Amino acid sequence: MQIKRRTFLKGALAGSALLSVPLIFDSKAQAREELKPYKPDKVTFNFCEMCFWNCTEKVFVNDGKVIKLEGNDKSPLNWGKLCAKGQAGIKTLYDDNRLKTPLIRVGERGEGKWKKVSWEEAFEFAAKKFKEVIDKYGPETIALEMHGTGEPGIHRLFEVLGGTTNFAIPAYSQCTGSRDIGFYYTFGAALGGHEPYDLSNSRYIILIGRNETESLHVSELYHFAKAIGNKAKIVYVDPRYTHTAAKADKFLQIKPGTDTAFVLALINVMVTEDLINHDFVEKYTTGYDKLKPHIVKYTPQWAESQTGIKADEIIQIAREISSFAPNCIIVPPRRSTRYGFDTQLSRAIAIANALLGNWFQPGGFFKANKIKVPNADMPDVEESKYAQLAQQRNAANAVLSLTNLPNTTQEIVGVLGLDNVLWEAIRTQKPYPIKAMISYGTNPLFHNGDSNKIKEAINKLDFYMVVDILPWEHTLYADIVFPESTYLEKYDALKSISWKYPYVHFREPAVDPVYDTKDIWAIVHGIAKHMGLGEFFPYKDAKGVFFSSLNQMPKDQRDKLLKDGVISLGPIPEDVDLSGDIDPKVAYQKMLDAYKKAPFNPYPIALGEDVSFNTGSGKIDIYCESLKEGGFDPLPTYTPPNKSKKQNEFRLVFGRVAVHTHARTQDNEWLLEHYDDNSVWINPKDAKAINIKDGDKVVLVKGNLKSPYPVKAKVTDKIIEGTIFIAHGWGRFSPYVTRCYKKGVSDAEFCSNDSDPVSGAAAFLNSFVSVEKA
Amino acid sequence: MFERPKKEKNYAMVIVQDRCVDCKACEVACKAMWEVPDGKLNYRTKVLDIEKIENGIRKMTFMPILCNQCDNPPCVWVCPTGASYKRKSDGIVLVTPNMCIGCKACMEACPYDARYYNEELGAVDKCTFCLPRLESGLEPACVQTCVGGSRNFGDLNDPNSIVSKLLKEATNYWVLKPEDGTFPNDFYISNSAKTE
Numbered sequence: 012m013q014i015k016r017r018t019f020l021k022g023a024l025a026g027s028a029l030l031s032v033p034l035i036f037d038s039k040a041q042a043r044e045e046l047k048p049y050k051p052d053k054v055t056f057n058f059c060e061m062c063f064w065n066c067t068e069k070v071f072v073n074d075g076k077v078i079k080l081e082g083n084d085k086s087p088l089n090w091g092k093l094c095a096k097g098q099a100g101i102k103t104l105y106d107d108n109r110l111k112t113p114l115i116r117v118g119e120r121g122e123g124k125w126k127k128v129s130w131e132e133a134f135e136f137a138a139k140k141f142k143e144v145i146d147k148y149g150p151e152t153i154a155l156e157m158h159g160t161g162e163p164g165i166h167r168l169f170e171v172l173g174g175t176t177n178f179a180i181p182a183y184s185q186c187t188g189s190r191d192i193g194f195y196y197t198f199g200a201a202l203g204g205h206e207p208y209d210l211s212n213s214r215y216i217i218l219i220g221r222n223e224t225e226s227l228h229v230s231e232l233y234h235f236a237k238a239i240g241n242k243a244k245i246v247y248v249d250p251r252y253t254h255t256a257a258k259a260d261k262f263l264q265i266k267p268g269t270d271t272a273f274v275l276a277l278i279n280v281m282v283t284e285d286l287i288n289h290d291f292v293e294k295y296t297t298g299y300d301k302l303k304p305h306i307v308k309y310t311p312q313w314a315e316s317q318t319g320i321k322a323d324e325i326i327q328i329a330r331e332i333s334s335f336a337p338n339c340i341i342v343p344p345r346r347s348t349r350y351g352f353d354t355q356l357s358r359a360i361a362i363a364n365a366l367l368g369n370w371f372q373p374g375g376f377f378k379a380n381k382i383k384v385p386n387a388d389m390p391d392v393e394e395s396k397y398a399q400l401a402q403q404r405n406a407a408n409a410v411l412s413l414t415n416l417p418n419t420t421q422e423i424v425g426v427l428g429l430d431n432v433l434w435e436a437i438r439t440q441k442p443y444p445i446k447a448m449i450s451y452g453t454n455p456l457f458h459n460g461d462s463n464k465i466k467e468a469i470n471k472l473d474f475y476m477v478v479d480i481l482p483w484e485h486t487l488y489a490d491i492v493f494p495e496s497t498y499l500e501k502y503d504a505l506k507s508i509s510w511k512y513p514y515v516h517f518r519e520p521a522v523d524p525v526y527d528t529k530d531i532w533a534i535v536h537g538i539a540k541h542m543g544l545g546e547f548f549p550y551k552d553a554k555g556v557f558f559s560s561l562n563q564m565p566k567d568q569r570d571k572l573l574k575d576g577v578i579s580l581g582p583i584p585e586d587v588d589l590s591g592d593i594d595p596k597v598a599y600q601k602m603l604d605a606y607k608k609a610p611f612n613p614y615p616i617a618l619g620e621d622v623s624f625n626t627g628s629g630k631i632d633i634y635c636e637s638l639k640e641g642g643f644d645p646l647p648t649y650t651p652p653n654k655s656k657k658q659n660e661f662r663l664v665f666g667r668v669a670v671h672t673h674a675r676t677q678d679n680e681w682l683l684e685h686y687d688d689n690s691v692w693i694n695p696k697d698a699k700a701i702n703i704k705d706g707d708k709v710v711l712v713k714g715n716l717k718s719p720y721p722v723k724a725k726v727t728d729k730i731i732e733g734t735i736f737i738a739h740g741w742g743r744f745s746p747y748v749t750r751c752y753k754k755g756v757s758d759a760e761f762c763s764n765d766s767d768p769v770s771g772a773a774a775f776l777n778s779f780v781s782v783e784k785a
Numbered sequence: 786m787f788e789r790p791k792k793e794k795n796y797a798m799v800i801v802q803d804r805c806v807d808c809k810a811c812e813v814a815c816k817a818m819w820e821v822p823d824g825k826l827n828y829r830t831k832v833l834d835i836e837k838i839e840n841g842i843r844k845m846t847f848m849p850i851l852c853n854q855c856d857n858p859p860c861v862w863v864c865p866t867g868a869s870y871k872r873k874s875d876g877i878v879l880v881t882p883n884m885c886i887g888c889k890a891c892m893e894a895c896p897y898d899a900r901y902y903n904e905e906l907g908a909v910d911k912c913t914f915c916l917p918r919l920e921s922g923l924e925p926a927c928v929q930t931c932v933g934g935s936r937n938f939g940d941l942n943d944p945n946s947i948v949s950k951l952l953k954e955a956t957n958y959w960v961l962k963p964e965d966g967t968f969p970n971d972f973y974i975s976n977s978a979k980t981e
């Protein structure tokens with residue numbers, strides 16, 4: 012039944028007449044049932060897999076059902092907190108749309124017609140297919156893309172099958188690649204998945220399109236909120252007013268693709284007004300002398316013409332942030348796959364931070380630490396006959412053959428791969444045919460730009476294998492689908508994470524699998540056994556892998572882990588608290604003194620330790636020789652973004668909402684309550700030009716492509732003129748995920764598939780589309 | 786003049802408004818915890834997005850709301866059956882489901898829109914400050930998971946509780962709709978780095 016609710020802010024005077032009734036008198040006390048304290052039957056330990064931050068958690072179970080998820084308050088990662096997605100993990104566990112048995116395709120690719128098969132049949136089928144591909148084309152023609160905690164399991168199978176370099180972790184090429192390469196060339200360190208931003212101790216934070224509150228990870232956001240509590244000054248730069256803008260002291264609505272101009276101008280002011288941290292720059296960096304003449308032309312006035320941000324504003328911000336050095340930070344965007352010049356932006360941001368001297372300093376970048384844990388005991392994969400065959404054949408890395416990347420980038424790509432280029436290699440079958448692909452926990456039809464090309468690519472494969480939890484769109488194209496258990500139904504390998512506060516946590520099943528699913532270690536074990544490679548998987552499932560590492564741990568560590576669900580190094584010193592009437596200098600000193608006694612040290616530079624950098628020079632490379640040698644810019648430069656050639660075409664940008672992860676939570680009932688369809692944000696001026704009103708149903712059009720499911724137009728000046736915004740992960744076309752089927756418009760289909768020349772990572776935001784009434 | 790009644794424990798929520806980041810973790814945690822039926826209109830707590838333009842600058846505020854466990858609770862006064870009541874010991878306002886006839890008078894009387902009708906229960910339901918959790922030594926579910934560290938809970942009678950400290954140090958605090966004379970136990974402050 013619908014209940015008409017009163018508007019919250021409307022004054023209601025119901026209580027005022029009763030001011031004289033201060034009594035609490037319960038005449039019915041006898042009639043009431045006694046309240047029972049809350050007590051679950053069972054509590055198990057886990058870490059969240061609703062996104063890849065992996066917050067440590069406890070799972071409450073009653074009558075064999077998971078009833079509540081709760082952050083583990085002993086974990087220094089998330090201090091007992093989970094986000095909405097984490098809290099809603101229960102609804103993924105009990106989603107009746109889940110993959111329930113192994114499936115073998117019987118219809119055409121894309122049709123989604125399957126037959127249910129037993130696990131034995133499924134293993135046999137996959138084994139046969141892999142053998143065929145190896146015999147016919149060689150092991151190097153097997154490819155893999157993967158995302159999630161099970162990566163080591165599927166990657167091990169890939170290596171045992173003789174798979175070589177043709178694999179990718181999309182988190183690099185589709186997300187953080189350009190940012191990480193930029194920092195790697197500057198500091199000799201990639202920032203990684205758990206970024207070393209010391210937000211909680213920062214007094215001035217500039218976020219360059221880093222939407223902390225909506226593209227959210229619990230601890231980073233918690234630390235950001237702590238900074239708000241400390242009255243840190245926050246500047247947020249984005250073409251769109253997001254919820255992070257709402258938390259900022261200053262929101263700068265920048266023209267899309269011009270962030271590098273903004274940052275170069277900040278550097279210009281810092282250099283010309285001599286605001287830099289001289290001690291730090293002299294001691295730890297190289298190439299400042301070359302930066303000085305280079306930066307002259309990037310004046311604030313010039314930047315104003317590019318970015319639309321007033322020169323005075325830029326000057327003021329540069330002065331302000333410098334005055335807080337080193338306890339301040341310029342935060343780069345996490346998903347930095349935008350315009351194809353993203354490494355230049357990342358380099359500029361890295362250099363600006365270096366000039367502030369905030370590396371390994373409170374409020375800047377902390378040093379991550381890690382607790383060593385033993386690996387599970389397993390034979391060397393190189394002994395596998397297919398691995399040896401691959402070694403003999405010594406095939407080229409397909410992705411590197413198709414690109415022309417600087418040497419250092421090639422090394423990193425060798426480890427993380429380039430998913431965008433890998434799919435292109437499959438589509439074009441160049442430089443040699445790639446014939447088998449495994450997608451583990453990742454949906455290529457939603458993480459690639461111009462995603463219809465992926466369908467073409469899949470059709471070039473002899474064998475496409477998918478391991479996932481729900482029947483998402485890519486499963487419709489798979490030859491075989493393996494249903495994986497959710498994180499609440501399985502063990503997993505022991506996990507030690509490198510972070511400000513190092514910690515180890517583990518996963519154990521809270522309940523038996525709800526459907527006929529297995530963990531990834533059991534899946535790869537099954538396939539390998541059917542190929543005669545069983546010896547490389549001595550454990551029949553993740554439980555064995557977990558206990559093998561656990562049993563090698565020192566007893567006291569192990570006991571503590573099993574008792575608390577997490578181990579960390581403590582006691583952990585408290586963050587600075589500037590909320591009272593305290594001199595900040597004193598507050599920082601107090602914290603640093605505490606760290607002098609701590610068993611780990613996130614601020615070695617602040618504490619006067621000698622630090623060297625993993626770069627060519629051993630220092631922070633403001634000027635990068637190795638880029639120069641490869642024929643790339645040794646100092647960051649600016650290229651203006653591309654322009655639309657037609658009238659009334661808009662740049663398509665996308666981003667996340669706080670309650671969904673990528674394209675993998677859109678079927679979750681509780682999250683759908685908060686966000687169940689995306690809308691097209693369009694500026695009022697643009698909307699007027701094409702005669703669209705707020706709430707109109709619209710579709711996106713680009714060439715022959717038209718989005719199939721109409722969505723609402725949201726007419727708002729929160730988005731800058733000439734640009735439209737949609738939330739990522741919608742436009743769902745798998746009929747088997749019934750809660751989100753036919754909902755929204757897909758960014759992947761419409762965005763660009765360009766790439767950045769230095770990182771090789773994708774560039775998604777160079778696409779222009781038109782908006783039409785549905 | 787109304788005087789707040791004396792209670793053994795004076796449970797209160799102190800919400801640091803600036804620290805709410807609208808992540809909705811609290812809403813989902815609460816739904817999971819108390820089996821609040823699916824559907825946007827069913828909630829015990831909610832975060833409102835309030836938007837206005839001031840001097841040409843957009844201001845967006847996130848405001849967590851929940852039952853205020855009012856010391857002068859109109860919802861209790863209007864309940865014809867006594868299903869809605871306020872506990873003497875700690876001031877928590879509860880509904881006894883089997884006494885509730887579903888007349889919804891309390892929903893109309895509450896100035897804060899803090900109650901909903903639970904079809905599955907056949908009774909009106911509302912925030913209990915997670916009383917059953919408190920009795921097991923746990924914090925309220927929304928407080929425990931609050932990503933921004935915006936929600937703080939404790940006993941105002943204890944001068945060392947986080948809520949007492951926050952109110953003591955706050956330069957300014959407010960309650961919602963004071964003009965309604967409900968004497969809320971949810972307090973709002975703007976800014977603090979403290980959390981527990």
Ligand code: SF4
Nearest residue numbers: 059062065066094097
């Ligand atoms: S940030 Fe949220 S979804 Fe990600 S691991 Fe933590 S609780 Fe889970």
Ligand code: SF4
Nearest residue numbers: 852853855858860895
């Ligand atoms: S907030 Fe509403 S439901 Fe809660 S005690 Fe006050 S009047 Fe009653």
Ligand code: SF4
Nearest residue numbers: 805806808809811933
């Ligand atoms: S959990 Fe906390 S920060 Fe998140 S929306 Fe709720 S009150 Fe706000």
